[in-house]
Amino acid sequence: MRKVMLITGASRGIGAATARLAAAQGYALCLNYRQHRQTAEALAKQIVDAGGQAIAVQADVADEAQVLRLFASLEQHFGRLDVLVNNAGILEQQMPLEQMDLGRWQRVFGVNVFGSFLCAREAIKRMSTRHGGRGGAIVNLSSVAARLGAPGEYIDYAAAKGAIDSLTLGLAKEVAAEGIRVNAVRPGVIDTEIHASGGEPARVARVSRSVPMGRGGLAEEVAQAILWLASEQASYTSGALLDVSGGR
Ligand code: NDP
Secondary structure (H helix, E strand, O other): OOOEEEEOOOOOHHHHHHHHHHHHOOOEEEEEEOOOHHHHHHHHHHHHHOOOEEEEEEOOOOOHHHHHHHHHHHHHHHOOOOEEEEOOOOOOOOOOHHHOOHHHHHHHHHHHHHHHHHHHHHHHHHHOHHHOOOOEEEEEEOOOHHHHOOOOOOHHHHHHHHHHHHHHHHHHHHHHHHOEEEEEEEEOOEOOOHHHHOOOOOHHHHHHOOOOOOOOEOHHHHHHHHHHHHOHHHOOOOOOEEEEOOOO
């Protein structure tokens, strides 16, 4: 029987790259997306056509009722969950903190932090050996912004990723004896469309100059780290914050 992985925000970027690699490794996949239905469904079809198993499920992870619906669909279709990848994330237009309004912080924390909390809670209910589950793994997407702070760009986003680090550290300890490992990947600057939402589509080229390796990363390089943390090869790793940042 295939292991089942739920990836939030799997319609593009790091989530989609993780889905492709996970499918190649034999996982059955639940691909969550918010807006890009066509690309999410096309990816699921590609995986199925290649002999794998995948469904695409729409849900805004910041909305509790929609997260409950997402997990109900997952359960109905696959009947089990082995890995949750809390990948869905957003950032907004670059600006100094003094120009930010409260709504922006609420949106950014809503998706990045509250969404990860809601999905982690629902995953634990299904994976915990205390609830009759088989155990499993949770991989959260943090960012090097959690330790760099993103001044002048998006301190709100950096603070949200700082919260993801703390969530990872606490939850790893809380559920370690229930067969669940919890880890985070902290990507550096990775070539995806997220930078366009900050108003600087070419941000990767600019920031690359301050990366010791002299280049931005690829979504596939982050996916490799996520898949390792999810796998049995990482059986004694929990509470780790793994930087995938070209040395930055
Ligand atoms: P992208 O902007 O390329 O993709 C974001 C994905 O998240 C999309 O699939 C999008 O779905 C989905 N999404 C956004 N909001 C929601 C929501 N409310 N509910 C469900 N899905 C949602 O981002 P990346 O691939 O670059 O980023 C993935 C993760 O990695 C994020 O958590 C990000 O913060 C983190 N990260 C990225 C870095 C980078 O440089 N790229 C660096 C450090 C961390 P749809 O398109 O359907 O709306």
